[in-house]
Amino acid sequence: MFNMHESCPLCHSVQIELFHEYPSFSLISCKDCDLVFRPHLDQLNAIEIVTDIYDADWVAMRNQYAKKTFTEHAIFNILLLEMWCPAKGKLLEIGPGTGEMLYLAREAGWQVIGVEPSPASCAYAHDRYGLQLIHSLWDASVLDEELKGSFDAIVFWHVLEHISNPKQYLEELKEFLKPGGKILFSVPNKKSFTNELLGVYSPLYTESDHLFHYSRNNLQSLLQQGAWQVLTIFSREETNRLESHLQKITGLTDLPLTDIMRLSVMLQSAFQGHEIFCIATQQSQNTTMNEQEVNNADEETQADSFHGCEK
Template sequence: MREKYAQATYSDHALFNLMLLEMFSPEKGALLEFGSGTGEFLHAAGNGGWRAVGIEPSQMSRAYAKYKYGVDLVKDEWKSTQDDDSAENPDLPRYDAVVFWHVLEHISDPFAFLKDIRNLLTTQGKIYFSIPNSHSLTNEVYGPESPLFIEPDHLYHYTDANVRELLNQAGFEIISIFTRQLVSVSDVLIDAHPHYGPNTPFVERMALLAKWQGERRGHEICCVASVKE
């Protein structure tokens, strides 16, 4: 089943996310990814010049990443160190970028998670992440049955506003935040929309996508942030 989606995962997500790093961390360096899944982004980052390490708790995903891309992922899960004296350990490895794509919505204590990540960054290090957008067109079209709502392990639902507040409280300063809607699935959403439907012409479809993008209605929120000085 993974083979069916490997190319789309690589082209629509891994390469796009790598482009974000090229924009805001062109000097590259050491990178840590939480929740590497089946390894597409880590493979892209390694070939893009990063010294990349990935953490993935799923044995099946780690096995696929090794088989498909030759990527060795670390078996681990995040556990808060907020009450641990080792949290400020100067011997901990430091990274120029810590990334977590569609991971934060699965974290039971996102505030503690972000605070822990601060201790893993170099002085100029940055975090990069994406999360489902609660204010998305997808949720508007499908309502309570939206795939972004019905996933049982989505513990929190995020908007632009509460992401900003969470990062501020955790000691981060936002460098860039925006939403993104995959064009490949936009036609399905417009066809299912009660006010538009399958007879919507091409030019109107493109105008709607631009409008919704301007309103931050994309299916995911993408963010780049650094530690406050």
């Protein structure tokens, strides 16, 4: 159950309604900004959630699909990193899981550091890839003071939806970026074809550790409120996942490849891909001032128009 007086953590609207009641938790929705989130976020025990879900069985599953993790996720993420940060340098990954992307980044020449809350994942990453991850939930205090202002890039793939206070989290990251450094991240897309197809019983909604469900507009609003400049934002649809969903719905196992590829591209173009990817950097003071000048100019134009109407 949720308190009818609860407000949206993003836009502070009190226009909140129940999204769906699940057996062990509920989701609520903001009518104004379309954000879907868990109620009573300040009362959630993040350590308990991580321990319950990201255990030895989860790591065993990740090990079984390690090749898929590399080919469908880690390599793509490294490509984005290399495109936006070609000079390489120092990389922080928050929530690296079993470490595939961080391993590839290290092999590509990056100096890497990872912070991972799952002890089973930390052990796997060490044994399999020789990675010494910092075992902890994200907290700015887990990194040495000397690391502030040292990272060329900070990445967190499918992590932001697990963070109970995203505004504070994004603010803390600024302390550790170099001037001009970038954040690269992904989140599940609330407007995805997966959610459209499966409704409130989509696996994106039924996973209890997904505290927020973002769409493009409210994600951009979150970043804008934190004075981040969005460099690019796009949605991505994995073709293997799409094919699996279509097979479950239609019962057909021999769907034409061209139809699957065409639908995948259409979904990405319509921003209905399974994931949202975003690359952003801190707004410079000049950017902020220029935006303020534009806002002031807009206000003056509106005022002139108003006085013109009075005449």
